[in-house]
Every structure is written in C-alpha cells, then in structure tokens.
Amino acid sequence: xxxxxxxxxxxxxxxxxxxxxxxxxxxxxxxxxxxxxxxxxxxxxxxxxxxxxxxxxxxxxxxxxxxxxxxxxxxxxxxxxxxxxxxxxxxxxxxxxxxxxxxxxxxxxxxxxxxxxxxxxxxxxxxxxxxxxxxxxxxxxxxxxxxxxxxxxxxxxxxxxxxxxxxxxxxxxxxxxxxxxxxxxxxxxxxxxxxxxxxxxxxxxxxxxxxxxxxxxxxxxxxxxxxxxxxxxxxxxxxxxxxxxxxxxxxxxxxxxxxxxxxxxxxxxxxxxxxxxxxxxxxxxxxxxxxxxxxxxxxxxxxxxxxxxxxxxxxxxxxxxxxxxxxxxxxxxxxxxxx
Amino acid sequence: xxxxxxxxxxxxxxxxxxxxxxxxxxxxxxxxxxxxxxxxxxxxxxxxxxxxxxxxxxxxxxxxxxxxxxxxxxxxxxxxxxxxxxxxxxxxxxxxxxxxxxxxxxxxxxxxxxxxxxxxxxxxxxxxxxxxxxxxxxxxxxxxxxxxxxxxxxxxxxxxxxxxxxxxxxxxxxxxxxxxxxxxxxxxxxxxxxxxxxxxxxxxxxxxxxxxxxxxxxxxxxxxxxxxxxxxxxxxxxxxxxxxxxxxxxxxxxxxxxxx
Numbered sequence: 001x002x003x004x005x006x007x008x009x010x011x012x013x014x015x016x017x018x019x020x021x022x023x024x025x026x027x028x029x030x031x032x033x034x035x036x037x038x039x040x041x042x043x044x045x046x047x048x049x050x051x052x053x054x055x056x057x058x059x060x061x062x063x064x065x066x067x068x069x070x071x072x073x074x075x076x077x078x079x080x081x082x083x084x085x086x087x088x089x090x091x092x093x094x095x096x097x098x099x100x101x102x103x104x105x106x107x108x109x110x111x112x113x114x115x116x117x118x119x120x121x122x123x124x125x126x127x128x129x130x131x132x133x134x135x136x137x138x139x140x141x142x143x144x145x146x147x148x149x150x151x152x153x154x155x156x157x158x159x160x161x162x163x164x165x166x167x168x169x170x171x172x173x174x175x176x177x178x179x180x181x182x183x184x185x186x187x188x189x190x191x192x193x194x195x196x197x198x199x200x201x202x203x204x205x206x207x208x209x210x211x212x213x214x215x216x217x218x219x220x221x222x223x224x225x226x227x228x229x230x231x232x233x234x235x236x237x238x239x240x241x242x243x244x245x246x247x248x249x250x251x252x253x254x255x256x257x258x259x260x261x262x263x264x265x266x267x268x269x270x271x272x273x274x275x276x277x278x279x280x281x282x283x284x285x286x287x288x289x290x291x292x293x294x295x296x297x298x299x300x301x302x303x304x305x306x307x308x309x310x311x312x313x314x315x316x317x318x319x320x321x322x323x324x325x326x327x328x329x330x331x332x333x334x335x336x337x338x339x
Numbered sequence: 340x341x342x343x344x345x346x347x348x349x350x351x352x353x354x355x356x357x358x359x360x361x362x363x364x365x366x367x368x369x370x371x372x373x374x375x376x377x378x379x380x381x382x383x384x385x386x387x388x389x390x391x392x393x394x395x396x397x398x399x400x401x402x403x404x405x406x407x408x409x410x411x412x413x414x415x416x417x418x419x420x421x422x423x424x425x426x427x428x429x430x431x432x433x434x435x436x437x438x439x440x441x442x443x444x445x446x447x448x449x450x451x452x453x454x455x456x457x458x459x460x461x462x463x464x465x466x467x468x469x470x471x472x473x474x475x476x477x478x479x480x481x482x483x484x485x486x487x488x489x490x491x492x493x494x495x496x497x498x499x500x501x502x503x504x505x506x507x508x509x510x511x512x513x514x515x516x517x518x519x520x521x522x523x524x525x526x527x528x529x530x531x532x533x534x535x536x537x538x539x540x541x542x543x544x545x546x547x548x549x550x551x552x553x554x555x556x557x558x559x560x561x562x563x564x565x566x567x568x569x570x571x572x573x574x575x576x577x578x579x580x581x582x583x584x585x586x587x588x589x590x591x592x593x594x595x596x597x598x599x
Contacts, residue, residue, distance in 0.1 A: 045542045205442040205450045205461065215428035222388075222426075223497055224414035224443035233449070 021331070035188055036314050039180045047180050048252070054187040055249030056272065060284035061198045062241020063269050068278035069202055070234045071214030072123075075131040076138025077269050080119075082145070082238040083111045084246025085160075089256045090243030092161035100163040100186065102249075107243045110205035115239025116232070123231040126217075138266050145258035160250045179252060187248045194244060195285075201237065202281065211235055242269075271309070274316055277323025287327050340401075341538050342418070342505050343389070347396035349562075354380040357393065358562035364505070368533050369528075369539045371549045372561035375582075380542045381423060383559070384509050387540075388420045389413045397520055400505070414443070417501035422493040423510045423542070429483035433474050436493055437480055438467040456567070462520055471530040472496040488519045497528065502534055508541040512548060512588035550574070 039047040059081050066072045087107040091097045145152045152158065154253045162171050162178060165186050170178050201207055209230050212220040215226045250256055259265060268291070276287020294312075298305040320327050342364040344586045350358040356379045361389055364370055372380050384523050385391040387398055392407030399405065400418055410420070428436055438455065441464045442448055455461060459546045463478060472492050477485065482493060495511055512520040531539055549556060551572045558566040558579045566572075 134503075200454070201451050203454055203456065204452055205438075205447045205455050205458070208435065208455055209448045210437060212428050212431070215430055216426065218438065219426045219428060219494075219497075220413060221422060222410045222438045224411055225439065225448060225500060226411055230448070275488060 005013040011155045013052075017126065028305045032192075034183075040185050044176055044180055047184060048176075049292050049296060051179060051184055051187060051252050052249065053251065053289050054191045055245045055247075056269075056292065057191055057245070058194045058248060059242040059245025059269060060272055060276075060288050061194055062238040062245070064199065064273055064278055065210070065241070066234055066238040067270075068284070069207065069214060070231055072126065072234070073131045073270070074134040074235075074266070075237070075263065075270065076134035076136070076261075076266050077238070078263075078265035079134075079141045079241050079261050080242035081109050081246035081249070081265070081269075082105065082117060082141065082256070082258075083114060083239075084243030084248075085250040085253075085256045085260055086145075086158070087111075087160035087243070088163065088247050088250035089160045092163055093159050094145050098161070098164040098169070099167050100169060103163060103192070104244060105249045106249055106331040108240045111243030112236050112240045115236045116207050119235030119239070119321060120172060123228050123235055135263055135266065136262055138261055142261045142263075145261065152258075155258055157255055160256060173252075183251060190244065190248060194241065198241070199281065205229070206233070217259050271313060271321075274313065275323055275326060277325035277327075279289075279322050280325035280329060283323055283325035287323060290324060313319045340364070340563050342540070344387065344401075345397050347383070347386055347393045347398070349379075349391060349393045349446060351387055357386065357396075358563055360396070360559075360562070360566055362557060362564065364538050364540060365528040366537045368554050369552055370541070370555045370557060371475045371550055372540065372557045372559060373544075373546075373554040374565075377561075378559040380559055381509060382562075384507050384540075384542060386421065387454050387578075388418065411437070411440045411524045414501055414503070417502075417504040419498040419501045419505075419509070420507040421498045421509060421511060421549065423513055425490045425514070426486070426494050427482040427490055430482070431482050432479050433469055433479040433482065433493060434462070434465050436497055437500045440497045441465055441468075444501050460589070468496055468500045469534055471499070472526055488523065491515055492523060492526070495523075496530075499530055499534055502536075504535075504537045505533065506536050508539065509543060510542050512543070512545060517545075520545060520548055522551055528552065536577050 027101075037049070038050060059077070062080075063074065063077050066074050074144075084107045087110060088103050091103045091106070097103070118137050122130055122137070125133055146155055149155075164170070165182050168182070170182055173181070201209075209220070210223050212223070212225060213227050213230055221227050246260070272287040272291045273284040274287065275291055276285065276289075277283030295305065295309070298308050302308070316323060322330070340363050343362065345361045347357045347360040348355070358379075360379070360383060370384065382391065386393050386395070388410055389398070389405055389408045389412070390410055397404055397406045400413075400416060403416070405413060405416065407419070408434060423457065423558055428439070431439070438461050441461050442455075445461070447458075447461065465558050466475065466478065472495070474489065474493060474496065479487065482490065485493065491511065491514065495508060498506055508527070512523050527539075538589050553570055556573045557564055558573060560582050565574050565582065568576070
C-alpha cells in the first residue's frame with residue numbers, strides 16, 4: 001500500500017457534491033464548538049491534555065509544510081519548538097517581560113532568523129543528509145542549553161512564569177483556572193489563526209511550487225522554480241511555526257529544559273505526523289491529538305509504553321502509510337461511492 | 340541567430356561525449372538532432388540547457404552567454420526543454436501541473452497568500468495550454484494515471500506553458516506507439532505556432548518524423564557533428580545514412596530512393 005501525496009484537494013474531480021461540502025463545513029464547525037465548550041464539559045485533566053495538543057498542533061502544521069508538502073524530513077524540528085518555549089522562559093523569568101503577544105512576536109522573529117541560518121545550510125542537502133543535518137543542529141542546541149547553564153539553567157532548565165494575555169495580568173488566579181480559562185481560549189485562537197494561515201500558504205502559488213519540488217525537483221527546476229530558495233522559505237516558515245507551538249506549550253508545562261530539543265522529541269513530531277497522516281492537511285494534528293491521549297493512557301498502564309508505540313509505528317508504516325487520516329479518507333471515499 | 344554553440348567539448352572521465360561541437364540555430368527553424376545511441380545527443384541538450392557545464396566551448400542565446408547557467412535561470416530567459424524519459428509530477432492533476440509553469444513564468448511563485456484556484460489568470464492560462472494539447476478533458480486526472488502518450492505530452496505541454504522562444508525536445512515521441520507519434524508531432528507544431536515559439540530543436544530516433552518535420556538536420560556520431568544540412572541533402576549523404584542511421588535505416592532509405 002502506498003500513500004498518495006498532498007495535492008490541492010479542491011481541484012479534485014468535481015464529483016464533490018454540495019451536500020458533502022456542507023458536511024465538511026458542519027464538521028469543522030462541530031470540531032470548533034467541541035473545543036470551545038470542552039473545558040466546561042469534561043474533566044480538567046482532559047482539557048489539560050487538549051491544551052498540550054494546541055501547542056503541538058501548531059508545531060506540526062509547520063513540520064508538515066516541510067515534510068508532507070516539500071518532501072523534507074526534519075529530524076531536529078524540536079529545536080525550534082524549544083526556541084519558542086525558552087523564549088517564554090527567558091522573557092518571563094529573566095527579563096520580566098510578560099505580554100504574551102510580545103513574546104510570540106519575538107519568538108517568531110528569533111526562530112525565523114535562526115531557521116534562515118540553519119536552513120541555508122540544510123536545504124543544500126536532501127533526504128537522509130537533510131534529516132541528519134537537522135538532527136545535528138537540534139543536538140547542538142541541546143548541548144548549548146546544557147553547557148551554558150549560567151544562562152539557560154543547564155539540565156534543570158528554567159521556570160516559566162505566567163504571561164499576560166492581551167495585557168491582562170492573571171497571576172492572582174489559581175494555575176488550573178488560568179490554564180482552563182483565559183489561556184485555553186488564547187491558545188485556541190492562536191491555533192485557529194495558525195491553521196488558517198497555513199491553509200492559505202499551502203493553497204497559494206507558493207504551496208503549489210513546494211509540492212512540485214516534492215514530487216520532482218528536477219522537473220520543477222526546468223519549469224523555472226528556484227528549488228533551493230523555495231525549500232529555504234519553507235524551512236523558515238516551518239521553524240517559526242514550531243516556535244509558536246513551543247511558546248504555547250511553555251506556560252502549560254511550566255518549566256522548560258533541554259529535553260525539549262533532544263532528538264527523541266523531534267522524533268515525537270515525526271511520529272505524530274505519521275500517526276495522523278502526512279498526506280492530509282489536518283492529518284498531523286489528528287496524529288498529535290491521538291498521540292497525546294494514547295501516550296497518557298498507555299503510560300498509566302505500563303512502563304513499556306515506548307515498546308507499544310514502536311509496535312504501533314511499525315504497524316502504521318506497513319499497513320497504513322497514510323496514517324489515521326488516510327484510513328478515514330479512504331473510508332469516506334468508499335462510503336461516497338456506495339451512496 | 341537565436342541559439343548557438345561554439346566548440347563544445349564534454350568529457351565523462353576519459354570518454355569524450357562532445358568533441359568540438361559548433362552550430363547555430365536561426366529563428367523559425369525546426370532542427371532535428373540525429374545519431375546512434377551514445378553519439379552525444381542528450382549530452383548536447385544537457386549542455387545547451389545549462390544542466391551540464393562543458394569542459395570547453397560556449398553556448399549563446401541571442402547575444403547572451405548562457406554556458407552552464409542552469410535550467411531555472413534559462414527557463415526565465417526563454418529556453419525550455421522536455422525530457423527523453425517521462426518527467427512529471429506524479430501526484431499533480433494535469434491542470435495543476437501546467438499551473439506550476441504558469442506561476443513560475445508570471446513570477447508568482449513567492450505569492451504566499453492568494454488562493455491559487457481563485458486566480459483566473461493562472462487557471463485560465465493552464466486551461467488554454469491543456470486545450471492546445473488536447474488534454475482538456477483530462478484536466479483533473481492525476482499525471483501518474485495518464486496513459487504513456489499523454490504523460491509525454493504533458494511533459495512537453497508544461498515546457499510550452501513557459502512560453503519560451505526556443506524549445507529543446509529530447510525524443511518527444513519515444514515510448515509512444517507509432518500511430519500516436521504523428522499525432523503528437525502535429526500537436527507540437529501547431530501549439531508552437533499558437534504560443535509563438537521561434538525555434539524547435541529536437542532529438543529524435545524516428546526517421547519518418549525527422550524527415551517529415553525538420554527544416555534542418557544535425558547528424559552526430561561519436562561526439563562530433565557529421566553533417567548539418569537540409570533533410571534533402573542528408574538523404575543523399577551516404578556516410579550519414581549508413582553510419583548515423585544504421586543498416587536498417589540505410590536499407591530503408593535507399594529502397595525508398597530506388598522506388599522514386
């Protein structure tokens with residue numbers, strides 16, 4: 001079984017009926033509504049896990065621009081996630097600058113600059129060489145965080161203080177109330193905007209060029225696409241996205257440490273993406289969601305959770321390379337054919 | 340003179356693939372490059388399109404030197420090519436495929452934000468090109484699901500969509516059934532008139548096609564140009580006919596000559 005790659009879905013044969021389009025719109029609205037009312041419904045713990053998901057979801061959007069759309073597998077993407085998370089830690093606990101909007105903006109700019117520098121080197125290579133180079137940069141950042149302990153706190157990391165949201169200082173309320181209240185919705189809005197912007201990017205002429213590069217870089221070059229430059233742009237956007245994900249994640253975990261940029265954490269992003277399906281725009285996010293809940297469940301049952309996750313990954317790659325989203329979309333297609 | 344090469348030499352290690360090749364292509368010409376396997380035809384195309392840098396010699400497009408500048412820059416100047424082996428974006432529909440060329444020609448590749456599908460200019464032009472190549476009906480078919488002949492045509496169509504002044508076609512009809520070959524060539528010629536392509540250079544093995552479509556034929560052998568003349572003159576050139584075309588063709592052409 002082979003997974004089909006991402007394309008401009010809207011250009012598919014016009015057998016997409018109006019009723020199906022409506023179903024799609026309703027499905028999106030239902031998902032949005034679900035996330036909005038969730039903190040009022042379920043346990044705080046579930047909402048807490050969802051909040052973790054919001055952070056990863058943004059990072060995964062960026063990761064998949066590079067992997068699913070451009071065909072570059074970064075194995076060091078946690079570097080940028082860590083950049084974002086450390087930005088929050090530095091700003092809140094070292095510089096006493098609390099407004100979340102400023103932190104987000106700085107994280108985007110700093111990580112974009114870093115991604116531009118690292119990317120300029122990495123995009124000269126493809127496939128395994130690209131993956132290994134990104135991994136190397138991730139580990140370089142890891143050692144930096146460990147060695148420069150007087151700045152970064154070493155392996156103990158740094159504390160993340162509560163940021164101000166839209167100028168409101170919310171330090172007086174209990175932590176869970178802060179997370180489930182204002183912060184939850186703040187993160188949800190950031191995720192929604194990030195998803196929307198990413199959707200715009202992948203359905204733009206630039207997105208088309210990225211997919212062309214993924215499918216056949218030689219042909220793309222002959223059609224006048226500056227392959228390396230476009231890969232570089234994708235790398236920068238992708239890095240900035242991962243950083244935004246890291247910023248959202250930091251106040252939730254409350255503490256940042258170098259394991260955030262350790263290669264296994266980059267591996268987690270790869271796993272989430274494969275689990276959900278890189279051939280679908282929403283696939284990686286779905287994978288992130290499943291991963292977080294599955295990990296929580298399996299970890300509570302056995303200490304051998306990595307073993308179980310390894311088995312799942314092997315199963316996926318062999319049986320369903322399109323991930324969960326791939327399975328769902330093929331079921332939907334079958335269902336539509338059946339009607 | 341629109342494209343010219345002077346004294347091109349290209350070595351692969353000890354092997355000399357191009358051994359002092361010089362020629363000029365004029366506006367309005369349809370030139371075929373022929374020769375047995377290993378004569379250096381594809382190497383020549385690769386050098387002309389800047390994919391390979393020659394060891395010595397220069398390539399000029401109009402008055403500008405383009406030796407080794409690379410395919411991406413060359414496509415922007417107005418030189419495009421298609422490939423001997425099918426070279427496609429397998430997961431793209433026909434229309435999306437052509438849109439890549441149009442986006443790139445219009446310089447819209449760095450447009451991160453506008454919806455491609457709502458861009459009438461891009462979708463409209465892609466549809467125009469699809470129509471020219473008779474691919475309109477299949478506009479939403481994935482390239483990998485097309486029959487071989489259409490894949491080949493799509494590869495060529497995308498090069499045409501760049502609206503180049505010069506196009507280099509590396510065996511545009513290879514791997515296509517004989518009955519389809521003429522159809523493809525006729526589409527190519529009429530499409531190039533429609534688009535305003537000034538010169539076509541093709542590498543071709545099928546001598547029927549070479550002789551019926553070319554204004555000029557460049558015959559190559561062992562990296563050298565053996566003859567550069569009109570089809571009528573080439574037909575009479577025994578050396579070319581027998582070394583370049585091989586015995587089978589040799590026999591075929593002579594028997595047709597005898598019939599006349």
